[in-house]
């Protein structure tokens with residue numbers, strides 16, 4: 001079949017292979033990014049859907065505005081500030097998950113060959129979205145707080161990217177968080193070079209330790225913010241959003257019209273009911289407590305069973321722990337061995353657009369119990385011995 005040439009850049013569907021292996025009931029998977037299933041507020045959501053049917057009837061099943069359900073946009077607007085000022089609903093478009101936000105941004109901003117700056121490493125789904133529009137990704141050197149502003153500035157003197165893509169809170173995959181001074185410094189550089197910053201923040205609310213920091217969009221100009229209810233509510237709802245100035249939102253809506261006309265009307269209304277009820281804050285507290293416990297279980301198991309064989313970054317929020325296996329060179333090849341031991345991770349190479357060889361891995365702790373985490377890490381240690 002004559003597929004588009006860029007399909008070749010997607011590789012051999014390694015993620016599909018991992019997901020298939022995860023179906024095996026005796027497999028312990030640290031590979032996905034799945035929130036804890038047992039905490040999904042299914043009963044409450046069921047009532048919210050029910051209420052939408054009872055009170056709004058058939059209109060919830062009709063075509064609706066591309067930018068999203070007005071009341072939901074209004075609620076989202078109230079949660080944010082843009083450069084210290086209140087946000088209006090005209091500055092919001094509701095998307096089918098923030099993954100669609102990434103894709104719409106790519107489609108709206110990128111011509112083939114355009115440059116996008118990303119963190120080192122960065123989110124696999126963003127790499128896929130940008131690759132889909134033939135972007136050339138340049139990785140900006142990072143330290144324990146993420147992007148190093150001086151390095152960014154050095155590169156900006158040579159290259160003009162369309163935008164910088166960044167996940168400042170509990171980054172996927174590294175779990176790092178960017179401090180306040182670093183945020184300010186980054187924005188100072190961005191402003192000096194008229195650089196558009198795309199801030200992706202699915203994990204910010206999942207803080208279980210340490211301080212929270214203001215969003216980049218609140219601190220400066222020229223920031224586009226991606227939000228989602230996937231990690232604080234449920235990913236199957238597919239409700240995310242973009243906050244940006246109205247001109248950008250209008251352009252994203254034009255693109256979205258050609259993609260899906262609008263996101264699911266019924267679901268947007270049910271999510272709004274959930275938010276209106278004020279159910280989210282208590283739910284987030286539960287998530288924080290559970291993820292803290294599971295993060296703790298994973299760190300302890302790694303210390304106990306892998307010890308000096310591993311370097312890790314201990315996260316203070318989010319879903320992921322980033323580790324480096326010192327005894328192997330290539331965590332990609334090593335997956336076959338761990339599959340034999342019935343344990344899975346995502347090899348670090350997938351988070352580098354240059355596909356480099358690395359011994360790093362991303363381990364997810366949110367969807368396994370402490371017992372499963374301990375057993376899974378023991379299996380990893382066994383695989384290491386094999």
Ligand code: PMP
Pocket residue numbers: 033096097098099100123125167172200202227228229230235239240
């Ligand atoms: N951005 C990042 C950094 C993510 O980790 C994810 C989900 N893994 C997404 C965006 C997409 O999330 P969703 O489409 O479910 O909102």
